[in-house]
Amino acid sequence: MKAIIPFKKEGAKSRLGDFLNEKEREELAIRMLRDVLVALSESEIEEVEIISTCSSGGEMIEELKSDLKLKLTVREDERGLNEVLNEVIKEENEPVLIIMADIPLAMSESINELIEHEEDVVIAPGRKGGTNALFLRRPSDFSVSYYGISCSEHIETAKRRNLSLAVYDSFFISVDIDEVEDFIELLIHGKGFSAEYLREIGVFLRVDKNSKMQAEVDR
Amino acid sequence: MKAIIPFKKEGAKSRLGDFLNEKEREELAIRMLRDVLVALSESEIEEVEIISTCSSGGEMIEELKSDLKLKLTVREDERGLNEVLNEVIKEENEPVLIIMADIPLAMSESINELIEHEEDVVIAPGRKGGTNALFLRRPSDFSVSYYGISCSEHIETAKRRNLSLAVYDSFFISVDIDEVEDFIELLIHGKGFSAEYLREIGVFLRVDKNSKMQAEVDR
Numbered sequence: 026m027k028a029i030i031p032f033k034k035e036g037a038k039s040r041l042g043d044f045l046n047e048k049e050r051e052e053l054a055i056r057m058l059r060d061v062l063v064a065l066s067e068s069e070i071e072e073v074e075i076i077s078t079c080s081s082g083g084e085m086i087e088e089l090k091s092d093l094k095l096k097l098t099v100r101e102d103e104r105g106l107n108e109v110l111n112e113v114i115k116e117e118n119e120p121v122l123i124i125m126a127d128i129p130l131a132m133s134e135s136i137n138e139l140i141e142h143e144e145d146v147v148i149a150p151g152r153k154g155g156t157n158a159l160f161l162r163r164p165s166d167f168s169v170s171y172y173g174i175s176c177s178e179h180i181e182t183a184k185r186r187n188l189s190l191a192v193y194d195s196f197f198i199s200v201d202i203d204e205v206e207d208f209i210e211l212l213i214h215g216k217g218f219s220a221e222y223l224r225e226i227g228v229f230l231r232v233d234k235n236s237k238m239q240a241e242v243d244r
Numbered sequence: 245m246k247a248i249i250p251f252k253k254e255g256a257k258s259r260l261g262d263f264l265n266e267k268e269r270e271e272l273a274i275r276m277l278r279d280v281l282v283a284l285s286e287s288e289i290e291e292v293e294i295i296s297t298c299s300s301g302g303e304m305i306e307e308l309k310s311d312l313k314l315k316l317t318v319r320e321d322e323r324g325l326n327e328v329l330n331e332v333i334k335e336e337n338e339p340v341l342i343i344m345a346d347i348p349l350a351m352s353e354s355i356n357e358l359i360e361h362e363e364d365v366v367i368a369p370g371r372k373g374g375t376n377a378l379f380l381r382r383p384s385d386f387s388v389s390y391y392g393i394s395c396s397e398h399i400e401t402a403k404r405r406n407l408s409l410a411v412y413d414s415f416f417i418s419v420d421i422d423e424v425e426d427f428i429e430l431l432i433h434g435k436g437f438s439a440e441y442l443r444e445i446g447v448f449l450r451v452d453k454n455s456k457m458q459a460e461v462d463r
Contacts, residue, residue: 132413134413135413149415150415150433152428152429153428153429153432154428154432154457172455173451174432174449174457176432176433177432194351194353194414194415194416195413195414195415196368196369196413196414196415196417196418197413198413198415199415209371209372210371210372213372213373213393213395213396214369214395230393232392236391238372238373238393
C-alpha cells in the first residue's frame, strides 16, 4: 500500500519562530518527516510519495532514502495542498494513506491498525479539528479539504458520498508539532530523530511555579 | 471489573475561571463525569467507585445512578489524590481501572481495548504528561503518583517493580478538559452531556483572522 506525505521545508513551522530560528525549524521539519518515514517503513506501507513544495526535494530524498525499507519518490508541486492532493487521488486506483509530516510520535502499530479497517474512509483526528491521517480505500471517490475543521469536513464528505467511515482513535497520531507547547509531548514521549534534535539544541521541560509545564530553550 | 474515578466538584476546573462562573464550572464537571460514566456503563466495566472530595457526594450519586447499568458507589475523602488512591489500591485484589472524570470523549470501545490488555499495567496518556486512564492488573503491587509528569512516573514505577507495561494510544482518552482551548475538541467531537452543556450556555467555535480556532462564549 502507498502513503502520501505532504511536506513543506522552506518557511516550515513559522509558529515556532519566536523559539527556533529558520534553519532550526527546517531541520526539525526534516527530522519529523524522518520519524514518520521510519514508522511507515516498519508498517505494512510499502511505498511513499512525498509531495514537496520545496525545490531541493530531490537531494533531500536521496538523504532520507538510506536505511529505509520503502520505495520513496518525491513530487514537487508548489500549488496549494488541496489542489495537489485532489489531483493525485483522482488518478489513484489503489487504497492510499495520506499522512502528515509533523506527527513524529506516530507508531507503526497504529498505522497498521488504521489501514486494516474495512471502511472506505478512515480518519485519525489531530488536535483542533485537524486530519492527521486519512485512509482512502477508493481515493478517486473522495475529495480532500485540509483547511478549517478538516476532520469534520472529511466526515461530511464521506457521508455525502455514501462512503463507509471510521474514526481512528490515536493520541500519538493526534500530536502534530505546530507550537512550542507541542514540544512537551515530543520531549516526554519522543524516542526518534526529532526528539533527539530538540534535546541537541537545548530544548528542555520545566515546571513553573504554578505547576504548569513549559518547554524552554537553553542557550 | 471495577473502575475508580477521582472527582472534585467544589472549586473544580479553576483554570476555566475567566470563561465560566463557578456554578457553570461545577455543572460542567458533573456533566463530564456523566459522559465518562455512560462510556463505562457501555463497556465491560461493571462497577464504579467515585472518590469524591465533595461533601454532597451522596445526593449527586443518586442523581447519576439513574439510567446507568453500573454498580455505583461513592467514597468521600478529602485527602490528596495520591494518598487516597494508594490506600484504596493497597486493599484491592482484583484488577482495577483508574480513570479521570474530565475526559468526556472517552469511548467504551477504547475502554474495552485498554482493559483487555494482558500486561500488568496499562497507561493511557493525557496531554502534557498526564495519565488519563491507568489499568492495574494487580493494584496492590503498584503505587500511583499523579502529580508532575505522571505518565513517565507510572512507566518508571512499573519498570522498577518488574511489572509488564503497555501504553494505550487513544486520542479521545488523552483530551482532558482543563482550559478554554480544550473546549475546541469537546465542541468538534463531543456528542454527550458536556458538549451539549457548552452549547446550551453559548460556547461556540470561531476561526479568527489568523485562521486560528478559538472557543468563545456568547452572552
